Amino acid sequence: MATEARAKFQNPDFRPDFQTLTPSTHDGLHFWQFMIAGSIAGCIEHMAMFPVDTVKTHMQAITSCPIRSVSVRQAFRSILQSEGPSALYRGIGAMGLGAGPAHAVYFSVYETCKKKFSQGNPNNAVAHAASGVCATVASDAVFTPMDMVKQRLQLSNSGYKGVFDCVKRVMSEEGFGAFYASYRTTVLMNAPFTAVHFATYEAAKRGLNEVSPESVDDERLIIHATAGAAAGGLAAAVTTPLDVVKTQLQCQ
DSSP: OHHHHHHHHHOTTOOOOGGGTSOOOGGGOOHHHHHHHHHHHHHHHHHHTHHHHHHHHHHHSTTOSSSOOSSHHHHHHHHHHHHOGGGGGTTHHHHHHHHHHHHHHHHHHHHHHHHHHHTTOTTOHHHHHHHHHHHHHHHHHHHHHHHHHHHHHHSTTSOOOSHHHHHHHHHHHTOGGGGGTTHHHHHHHHHHHHHHHHHHHHHHHHHHHHHSGGGTTTTHHHHHHHHHHHHHHHHHHHHHHHHHHHHHHHOO
16 A cells, blocks of 8 residues: 555646645635625726727717718728817816726626525526626626716817816716716616626636636636637627617716
């Protein structure tokens, strides 16, 4: 018996499976770590994609482009010709103020609800979808006011000088309710978006892990990115019509 055990440890190919001794649940992170990670991820995502978001807002808003946009290329060209490259980043300050806190709430609520709803079952798609809906309702309550400010600043005909000028004028001319004029539509859009997104994301991540389980640790970033891209694309295709409604409510 002792000789057999000694042979195993002398074998260079022998690797004890420590994961069976210390199972990891809840990704091994604490609540505050989810908040910080979610906040950083949200800010990087929105800042990197802000020019694309500006083009999308111009395409969705009523009479926003001097040249009628029928495609992404025409909308992009219209903005550059009439306002210059800096117009692609108008309103980014409002995005920065809203994205950090909103995504901190988003990911922390999602992970907390996922842990509670799944009850130890990592394959529970219903729990993932329900957790995403809860996270959406909470984060949209934080993000919607700054999203409204951001979209108004993105349009050339808004007449606002900046974030604080927009907040001040909207509050005095339209009242506090104007900041949440699109909240119900936003939730109706983001709830199915998040349900589809997280259910697809968890399923895709699980499927990719099963393809090559021996290299999961080395390819963790690629797996998360691939699963996230697939889930985001599918969810966006489902909810884009409501996104148009939300933009027009915020920019009316």
